[in-house]
Amino acid sequence: xxxxxxxxxxxxxxxxxxxxxxxxxxxxxxxxxxxxxxxxxxxxxxxxxxxxxxxxxxxxxxxxxxxxxxxxxxxxxxxxxxxxxxxxxxxxxxxxxxxxxxxxxxxxxxxxxxxxxxxxxxxxxxxxxxxxxxxxxxxxxxxxxxxxxxxxxxxxxxxxxxxxxxxxxxxxxxxxxxxxxxxxxxxxxxxxxxxxxxxxxxxxxxxxxxxxxxxxxxxxxxxxxxxxxxx
Amino acid sequence: xxxxxxxxxxxxxxxxxxxxxxxxxxxxxxxxxxxxxxxxxxxxxxxxxxxxxxxxxxxxxxxxxxxxxxxxxxxxxxxxxxxxxxxxxxxxxxxxxxxxxxxxxxxxxxxxxxxxxxxxxxxxxxxxxxxxxxxxxxxxxxxxxxxxxxxxxxxxxxxxxxxxxxxxxxxxxxxxxxxxxxxxxxxxxxxxxxxxxxxxxxxxx
Numbered sequence: 001x002x003x004x005x006x007x008x009x010x011x012x013x014x015x016x017x018x019x020x021x022x023x024x025x026x027x028x029x030x031x032x033x034x035x036x037x038x039x040x041x042x043x044x045x046x047x048x049x050x051x052x053x054x055x056x057x058x059x060x061x062x063x064x065x066x067x068x069x070x071x072x073x074x075x076x077x078x079x080x081x082x083x084x085x086x087x088x089x090x091x092x093x094x095x096x097x098x099x100x101x102x103x104x105x106x107x108x109x110x111x112x113x114x115x116x117x118x119x120x121x122x123x124x125x126x127x128x129x130x131x132x133x134x135x136x137x138x139x140x141x142x143x144x145x146x147x148x149x150x151x152x153x154x155x156x157x158x159x160x161x162x163x164x165x166x167x168x169x170x171x172x173x174x175x176x177x178x179x180x181x182x183x184x185x186x187x188x189x190x191x192x193x194x195x196x197x198x199x200x201x202x203x204x205x206x207x208x209x210x211x212x213x214x215x216x217x218x219x220x221x222x223x224x225x226x227x228x229x230x231x
Numbered sequence: 232x233x234x235x236x237x238x239x240x241x242x243x244x245x246x247x248x249x250x251x252x253x254x255x256x257x258x259x260x261x262x263x264x265x266x267x268x269x270x271x272x273x274x275x276x277x278x279x280x281x282x283x284x285x286x287x288x289x290x291x292x293x294x295x296x297x298x299x300x301x302x303x304x305x306x307x308x309x310x311x312x313x314x315x316x317x318x319x320x321x322x323x324x325x326x327x328x329x330x331x332x333x334x335x336x337x338x339x340x341x342x343x344x345x346x347x348x349x350x351x352x353x354x355x356x357x358x359x360x361x362x363x364x365x366x367x368x369x370x371x372x373x374x375x376x377x378x379x380x381x382x383x384x385x386x387x388x389x390x391x392x393x394x395x396x397x398x399x400x401x402x403x404x405x406x407x408x409x410x411x412x413x414x415x416x417x418x419x420x421x422x423x424x425x426x427x428x429x430x431x432x433x434x435x436x
Contacts, residue, residue, distance in 0.1 A: 013414030015280035016401035017313045168281035172316075185315030188401065 015168070016188035022218040024180045026207045026225075029083060029200055033221065035180025041195040041220065043184050044160070045169035048194055049210045051159055059152040064141040068231055071134050071141070072204040078130045080201065082123040089116040138204075145231045186213070193218045199227060206230050255386050260331040261340075263295065264305035269432035270298075270425060273406040275309045275394040278324055278343045279317035279351050280402045286415040287344040293418050294425070303429045308340065310390035311402050319356045321387060326360045328383035329374055330367060338367050408432070 022041055028034040096109035164170055169189045174182040191213040199205040209225040211218055218224075259266070276283040298304035310328070312320030323343050330339035342363055343350075350356040357378070364374050377383065394404070398411050405412040405421075408428045412420065 013416060014282045014401035014403060015277060015313055015316065017315045019315065187316055 019185050021183045024176050024220040036197050037176055037178045039176045039197050040173050042171055042173040043186050043191045043193055044171050045189045046160055046163040047192050055153050063144045063148050068141050071138050075130050075134050076202055078127045082127045085120040085123045089120040092116045204230050256328050256331045258307055261308040261336045262305055264299040265302045268302055268305040270304045270428045273307045273309050275311040275399040275404045277312050277320045277402040279320040282415040283403045284344045284347045286403050290418050298425050309394055310387045311394040322356050324387045325383050329377035333369050335367055
């Protein structure tokens with residue numbers, strides 16, 4: 001036959017199943033990369049960041065960025081001191097308990113644990129004071145930022161829906177398991193995996209990913225993500 | 232390499248067709264056109280696939296007019312639901328296959344594709360699909376029994392397995408006399424392939 005052997009490939013003119021596996025991991029308080037369980041990862045058939053950047057073009061700058069950065073810095077010091085002492089006090093308590101359980105003299109470790117507990121209590125007081133002092137302003141600024149986002153990104157839904165409709169693709173999501181793994185069935189279009197999770201070392205920062213999906217496995221980790229302020 | 236691929240596809244396609252013919256809803260119940268038509272097209276399709284819908288609404292009516300009604304081509308529908316991305320595809324395929332038992336496959340096929348945007352996103356499409364029973368003038372009781380007992384699901388699965396063996400990896404895929412057309416291609420491409428296939432078939436005679 002004249003046309004024997006004609007095989008036409010046109011992936012964007014058809015529906016095709018594709019299963020993508022992903023894993024999310026971030027540094028824990030000790031800096032060790034640790035899986036993130038129960039995190040929703042969304043697969044979008046468009047580049048979210050690119051759309052946001054376009055919408056921001058010509059818009060006034062995001063409000064209070066400098067002030068919020070300064071407030072976040074002010075909060076970070078007492079917060080991280082509290083975290084550090086919390087960890088040390090926990091370990092000191094465990095040591096004292098182990099010594100006691102072993103029938104040894106617990107006086108020295110008990111003294112160390114008590115001292116750390118006392119410093120931890122002081123750190124908690126400082127942290128609570130910082131929260132009382134800084135949080136109302138942070139919250140108020142964040143409301144302004146949210147209002148700015150509502151205004152600047154008001155067409156986001158319309159734009160993304162139009163992009164998704166054009167290629168007959170709708171976002172899909174999955175939640176990571178205890179080991180940080182998940183999977184999603186997507187079509188043959190171009191996809192981006194997006195997710196965010198609060199940085200355990202700083203409640204005013206987050207890990208954020210918007211990663212182009214290439215291949216069958218996506219790694220959302222410090223190398224592919226950004227650690228950014230939570231305005 | 233392409234030639235050997237095509238040969239194997241032909242073998243699998245014929246074997247798949249023979250196997251399907253022996254099953255509950257015969258291929259003839261979802262075949263349009265004269266049995267004597269020299270060219271056969273197997274359309275491997277998913278009722279929830281928007282590209283299949285585009286083909287059915289925009290391209291197929293012209294193909295039907297030019298090739299099926301003129302006796303050149305017979306058009307066979309093969310189920311290939313992509314369940315991981317189209318959770319309602321099997322429910323819709325079941326509906327069409329149950330309708331085929333009442334010789335209403337093609338009316339069901341058309342109404343399913345026309346209303347894809349309505350039932351496609353539903354969490355449970357069954358109530359909506361049942362509303363189509365009356366509009367298609369289907370006997371309700373056998374239709375409900377067929378759907379409830381999932382009487383055609385095994386056959387849909389067999390269809391899908393046959394489609395995969397025939398080389399389909401996406402929908403719609405068209406098996407035309409040993410060749411695959413992949414995707415909802417423009418009418419011009421179908422014309423080129425079908426004219427060529429028809430010429431080759433009739434020249435042999």
